[in-house]
Amino acid sequence: MSPHDxxxxxxxxxxxxxxxxxxxxxxxxxxxxxxxxxxxxxxLGDNALVLAQRLGEWVGHAPxxxxxxxxxxIALDLIGQARYLFSYAAQLEGRGRSEDDLAFRRDPGDFxxxxxxxxxxxxxxYTIVRQFLFAAWQLELFQCLQTSRETRLAExxxxxxxxxxxxxxxxxxxxxxxxxxxQESHRRVQDALDDLWRFTHxxxxxxxIDQAATHAELAPNVATLRTPWLARVEPVLQEGTLIxxxxxxxxxxxxxxxxxxxxxxxxxxxxxxxxxxxxxQW
Amino acid sequence: xxxxxxxxxxEVFVRARAGLEHxxxxxxxxxxxxxxxxxxxxxYTRRQEGVSLWVVRSADIVASDPxxxxxxxxxxxxxxxxxxxxxxxxxxxxxx
Numbered sequence: 001m002s003p004h005d006x007x008x009x010x011x012x013x014x015x016x017x018x019x020x021x022x023x024x025x026x027x028x029x030x031x032x033x034x035x036x037x038x039x040x041x042x043x044l045g046d047n048a049l050v051l052a053q054r055l056g057e058w059v060g061h062a063p064x065x066x067x068x069x070x071x072x073x074i075a076l077d078l079i080g081q082a083r084y085l086f087s088y089a090a091q092l093e094g095r096g097r098s099e100d101d102l103a104f105r106r107d108p109g110d111f112x113x114x115x116x117x118x119x120x121x122x123x124x125x126y127t128i129v130r131q132f133l134f135a136a137w138q139l140e141l142f143q144c145l146q147t148s149r150e151t152r153l154a155e156x157x158x159x160x161x162x163x164x165x166x167x168x169x170x171x172x173x174x175x176x177x178x179x180x181x182x183q184e185s186h187r188r189v190q191d192a193l194d195d196l197w198r199f200t201h202x203x204x205x206x207x208x209i210d211q212a213a214t215h216a217e218l219a220p221n222v223a224t225l226r227t228p229w230l231a232r233v234e235p236v237l238q239e240g241t242l243i244x245x246x247x248x249x250x251x252x253x254x255x256x257x258x259x260x261x262x263x264x265x266x267x268x269x270x271x272x273x274x275x276x277x278x279x280x281q282w
Numbered sequence: 283x284x285x286x287x288x289x290x291x292x293e294v295f296v297r298a299r300a301g302l303e304h305x306x307x308x309x310x311x312x313x314x315x316x317x318x319x320x321x322x323x324x325x326y327t328r329r330q331e332g333v334s335l336w337v338v339r340s341a342d343i344v345a346s347d348p349x350x351x352x353x354x355x356x357x358x359x360x361x362x363x364x365x366x367x368x369x370x371x372x373x374x375x376x377x378x
Contacts, residue, residue, distance in 0.1 A: 066321040073324050
C-alpha cells in the first residue's frame with residue numbers, strides 16, 4: 001500500500017461505509033426519500049466549494065498581485081456554482097437545511113467531491129495543473145449537462161460553462177507558459193502532472209451518485225467524457241513540452257465520501273466559524 | 283535561480299458598451315499579451331465594467347515630455363475663439 005492509499009482511507013476506516021441510500025441524503029439514518037438529484041447536486045457543489053476554498057488559500061500569497069486576483073475570481077465563480085447547487089439540493093431535501101448548512105455543517109465523510117479538488121496547493125504550478133485537469137473535465141461535463149432533462153442542472157451548466165471556459169483558458173495558458181518556460185518551471189509542472197494524473201481516474205469512473213444520475217437521465221455517463229477530455233488536454237501538454245503520465249487505475253472514492261486526510265484539514269478552516277458560532281451571520 | 287525581472291507593465295483600455303470608445307482605466311503587470319488580457323479582465327472588468335479590452339505595453343506608448351508642456355499646450359490657452367462658443371444654436375437643433 002502506498003502512502004497515498006493510506007491517506008485515502010485515513011479517517012474512514014472506522015466510519016460505516018457510505019451506501020447508495022445514505023449517500024443521497026447526506027445524513028446517515030435519515031428518512032429522506034432517495035432522490036438522485038440531491039446526491040448529484042451535492043457532488044457537483046462539493047467539487048466547486050472545495051476547490052474554491054483551495055484557491056482562496058492563495059489570496060494574499062500568490063506570486064503576483066494579478067494572480068492573486070485571478071485565483072480569487074475563479075474561486076468566486078466556483079462558490080457561485082456551489083451556492084446554486086446547495087440551494088437546489090436543500091430545496092430538494094425539504095428538511096429545512098440551508099445552503100450554508102450543507103456547506104458548513106457536514107463532516108468530511110459526507111462530502112462527495114472528487115479527490116482531485118481537495119489536493120493541497122503545494123506550489124503555483126501544482127495549483128495550475130489541478131485547475132487545468134479539473135476545468136477540462138468540467139467543460140466536457142457542462143456541455144453535456146446543458147441538455148439535461150432537469151432544467152435546474154441545465155441552467156447551471158449553461159451559466160457555468162462560460163466561467164469554466166475562462167478557467168480553462170487561464171490554466172491552459174499558464175501550463176504552457178510554465179511547461180515551456182524555465183528548467184525549474186518545467187520540472188515543477190511535470191512533477192505536479194505526474195502526481196495529480198492518478199486522481200483523474202475518478203473523474204471518469206462512475207460512482208453510485210453518477211450511476212443514479214445517469215440512470216435518471218439527469219447526467220451523462222462520466223466514462224464517455226474521457227475521450228473528449230483527453231483530446232482537449234493532450235495538445236496543451238504537448239505545447240507545454242510536458243509528458244502525459246501513465247494512467248493509474250487506482251479506484252478513488254471521493255464521490256462516496258472517502259477522502260484523503262487533506263479534506264478534513266480544509267474543512268476545519270472553512271467550517272470553523274459556523275461550527276463555533278452556529279447560525280452566525282454578518 | 284536568478285531573480286526574475288519584474289513583468290512588464292501594460293496599459294488597459296476598456297470599452298464600457300458597444301458604440302463607446304475604449305477608455306484608459308489603469309495598468310497591470312503581465313509576462314505577455316495573452317496574460318495581459320487575462321489580468322486586465324480580472325482586475326478591471328469583474329464588476330461588469332466592459333465588453334471589450336485593449337492592452338498595450340506601456341513602453342510602446344510615446345508620451346509627450348512634461349518639460350515640453352509649455353511649448354506644446356500653453357499657446358492654446360489664449361485662443362478661446364477655437365471653442366465653438368460664438369454660434370447661436372437654432373432651437374430646432376437637438377443633438378449638438
